[in-house]
Amino acid sequence: MKKVFNFNEIKKDLNKVEKFLSDYVNFPHPDLRNSSQHILQAGGKRIRPAFVLLSGKFFNLNNTDLVPFAAAVELIHMATLVHDDIIDKADTRRGKPTIREVWGNKFSLHAGDYLFAQAIKLINPQRNKKIAKVLAKISVEMCQGEIQQLISTFDTNQSVKDYFYRIKRKTALLIAASCKIGAIATNAPQEGINSLYKYGYYLGMAFQIKDDVLDMQGKCNVIGKPVGSDLAQGIITLPTIFALQTNNTSAIKLTKLINGKFSNGQEDLDEAIAIIKANDGLKKSLLISKRYIIKAKEQLKFLPECSTKTSLEQIADYINEREF
Amino acid sequence: MNSNIRNLDLELSLIIARIYKHLKIKSGISIDIIGKNFSNNDMLFFPQLVLLASYGPKGINKKTRTLAVVSQIMYLSTEIHNQIPEKTKVSNFKSKVQLPILVGDLLYSRFYEILCIEDCIEFLDDYIEYISQLNLNWINYLNNEISLEDICASWYGELAGIVMELAAKTSGLNGYWLKVIKRYGYGIGNLFGASKLGLEVNAVNTYLDIVNEAINLMPPGELKDTFSVHAHNLSKNLFTDVIQDQFEFSVVAES
Numbered sequence: 001m002k003k004v005f006n007f008n009e010i011k012k013d014l015n016k017v018e019k020f021l022s023d024y025v026n027f028p029h030p031d032l033r034n035s036s037q038h039i040l041q042a043g044g045k046r047i048r049p050a051f052v053l054l055s056g057k058f059f060n061l062n063n064t065d066l067v068p069f070a071a072a073v074e075l076i077h078m079a080t081l082v083h084d085d086i087i088d089k090a091d092t093r094r095g096k097p098t099i100r101e102v103w104g105n106k107f108s109l110h111a112g113d114y115l116f117a118q119a120i121k122l123i124n125p126q127r128n129k130k131i132a133k134v135l136a137k138i139s140v141e142m143c144q145g146e147i148q149q150l151i152s153t154f155d156t157n158q159s160v161k162d163y164f165y166r167i168k169r170k171t172a173l174l175i176a177a178s179c180k181i182g183a184i185a186t187n188a189p190q191e192g193i194n195s196l197y198k199y200g201y202y203l204g205m206a207f208q209i210k211d212d213v214l215d216m217q218g219k220c221n222v223i224g225k226p227v228g229s230d231l232a233q234g235i236i237t238l239p240t241i242f243a244l245q246t247n248n249t250s251a252i253k254l255t256k257l258i259n260g261k262f263s264n265g266q267e268d269l270d271e272a273i274a275i276i277k278a279n280d281g282l283k284k285s286l287l288i289s290k291r292y293i294i295k296a297k298e299q300l301k302f303l304p305e306c307s308t309k310t311s312l313e314q315i316a317d318y319i320n321e322r323e324f
Numbered sequence: 325m326n327s328n329i330r331n332l333d334l335e336l337s338l339i340i341a342r343i344y345k346h347l348k349i350k351s352g353i354s355i356d357i358i359g360k361n362f363s364n365n366d367m368l369f370f371p372q373l374v375l376l377a378s379y380g381p382k383g384i385n386k387k388t389r390t391l392a393v394v395s396q397i398m399y400l401s402t403e404i405h406n407q408i409p410e411k412t413k414v415s416n417f418k419s420k421v422q423l424p425i426l427v428g429d430l431l432y433s434r435f436y437e438i439l440c441i442e443d444c445i446e447f448l449d450d451y452i453e454y455i456s457q458l459n460l461n462w463i464n465y466l467n468n469e470i471s472l473e474d475i476c477a478s479w480y481g482e483l484a485g486i487v488m489e490l491a492a493k494t495s496g497l498n499g500y501w502l503k504v505i506k507r508y509g510y511g512i513g514n515l516f517g518a519s520k521l522g523l524e525v526n527a528v529n530t531y532l533d534i535v536n537e538a539i540n541l542m543p544p545g546e547l548k549d550t551f552s553v554h555a556h557n558l559s560k561n562l563f564t565d566v567i568q569d570q571f572e573f574s575v576v577a578e579s
Contacts, residue, residue: 029460031467083429087422106410106466109425113405113432114459117452120436125445136440139433144349147426150418151351165350 007046009311010053017049017070024071024122025115035099035111039078042094048073048178055182055196057308064186068122069131073178075119076135080142082112087150088233130184138177145169153234156244156255163238164205171211172204195302199312202296207319209289212237213282214322216273228269232262238288239281240272246279254279293320332375335384339371339392346397346434354430355400358423362400365561369516370395370487376554377488377505379547380496387494390442394435395487398451401431402458402479450486457482473527476517477510481531484513504541508551511535512558519562528563535559 007014018040025036049070056066084090085098086105092098100108116139125132145166152158152166179200183193215230216239230237236244236258244251254275262268276282296316300309347354355362374392378384405428412420432455439448461478464470488509492502511534518528535555542548 029463031463032460080429083425087425089417104410104466105421106408107463109405109408110459110462110466112429114456114463116429116432117455117459120448121452121456125440125448129440129445132445133437133440136433136437140430140437143426143430143433147354147357147423147430148350150422150426151357 007050007054007311009057009307010050013053013067013070014046014050016067017046017053017074020067020071021074024075024118031103031107032111032114035103035107036078036115038096038102039082039093039099042096044094046074048077048174051175051178051200052182052185054308054311055179055188055200056186057182058186058196058303058306059183059188059192060186062187066182066185068124069128069181069185070178072119072122072135073174073181075115075122076139077174079112079115079119082108082115084146087146128185131181134177134180134184138173141169141173145173149235152236154258154261155236156258158236158241160238160241163236163241167205167208167212168201171208172201175204175207176200191302195299199296199299202292202299203316203319206289206292206296206316209238209285209292210319210322213239213285213289216276217282228273231258231272232269234258234261238285239276241281242284243276243279243281248279250275250279290320293317335375335389336368336371339389339396340367342389342393343367343371343396346393346438347400347431349430354427355404358404358427359419360404360424362403365516366400366403367396370399370484372554373484373488373509373512374491376550377491377497377509378495379550380492380494380498380501382494382496385494386442387444388491390438390444391447391487391491391494394438394444394447394451395483397431397435397438398455399483401428401435402455402483404428404431406462406479447490450490454482454486472521473523476514476521476523476527480517480520481510481514484516485510504538507541508535508538508555511538512555515559515562532559 021040022037025033025040027033027036052070052073053066056064060066081093082099085093086100086108089100090098091101098108099111103111120132120135123132123135145168148162149166149170152162176197177200179196180193183196188196212230215237216228226232231240240254240258243254254272257268257272257275260268262272293316297313300312303309344353349357351357371392374388374395375384378388404424408421408424408428435451436448439445439451458478461470461475465472465475485506486509489502489506492505497505511531514531515528515535517523518531539548539552539555542551
């Protein structure tokens, strides 16, 4: 059975975010409305809005409405997904045809830009300057991470540091920002904001490393994409970097397979994954992921005791154990 | 006059240096990695408009300089995104589609970040409205619902109008001048766009009329002369062979 995030504590608020988003993307332009509803209905884990809501629970004495902020974070994520699908030439996302598949690349490009603008609008930057600043900074970093990932495809000389540079920007910072936004919006003390930000950051790093491990060891029907699909696209992740750093002949073979862009197709890819596994690439990566989980949980010690704290601990554990 | 020109040149150089600083990424200059060459006209057009419009009592100040930087970055972002093809060869996909999408996104985000960091968030609403409308119009254009001239107006005309109005306002101008300068910006932006999009002479003449009309609405004086010279030089630069004979601004006629 698939394990899922335990967001029971904020289930009602997450439903409100869903409703808010559905109303918000009800744009007058029919194509924009239909395409936005299309991606919204495709679902998703809604991790980012959940972290805005959960972080906001610690210090929300004035009962600030966090729903618009949570929705804005998800909208930014949606905008990036629309562009990612063009970049990845993806035909389906979460089992549904992508926007580019239905409406075309150029339409998707403009729809993504439009969604990003609407997300900024939703933040109301003139009134919420601190939150606007956090999102602006993260948006820049995310793009830098994506560019770096694209530039470094099939590059076997990458270091662990290069990998961390990418995943920090690609994944960790938006989760960290989601936590920070929830805290800022509810006027949390600076120490609380910092702890929640670091929690989100460490969790995000662990999440991405686990994702990269699952890409190679998950079952196709569970992870929802072919095994080794990132590697097939030339994305060099931590397990591969560890295997490449091994001082033996199989590491040389792995370099050859990657440099040859898996010219023999699945056969080459399977061989590469076997080498990565044999050289403990997955095991070593999981150890790093676990260390990040521990660091994330350590940050929770600085936060007040409440049920939300337990939820955040459980989420960290879940990331460690998840299989998809 | 000469020292003013020198000062403007210096201002412009400093603004361009700031723009390039913001274009830097880990692997170099973002617009270079997509192999896109922007001409001098491309790189200077919007900063020049900001400096031109900053004619109020507060003159060129910290906020107008930031405005010049973000306007140019916004423009570059639209230029990169709006030229991504629907289909391309597999071998070109990275350079023609993937990287330009990400670099455009980066510049778009950078624009937003600069406004937040440099405490210029009051400019944001106008730009958000601009970018929303531009993308809506592109979608309408893809559906054959509007013309290339409409895109030109929405893309270049509107941006130049907004940029000049905001610069004029920030420099302390108000009321009548704001409207006239915005109108001038709209016309001159369209002229720039017409040259970029290769629009027909008729469209160019319409935009020239808008520019002329805006200049004619300016009371005689230094500002009017400055705008006239700017329009004359720019159109000469953009359309060397096309419409010079029809293009006579007041200051040229006077001289």
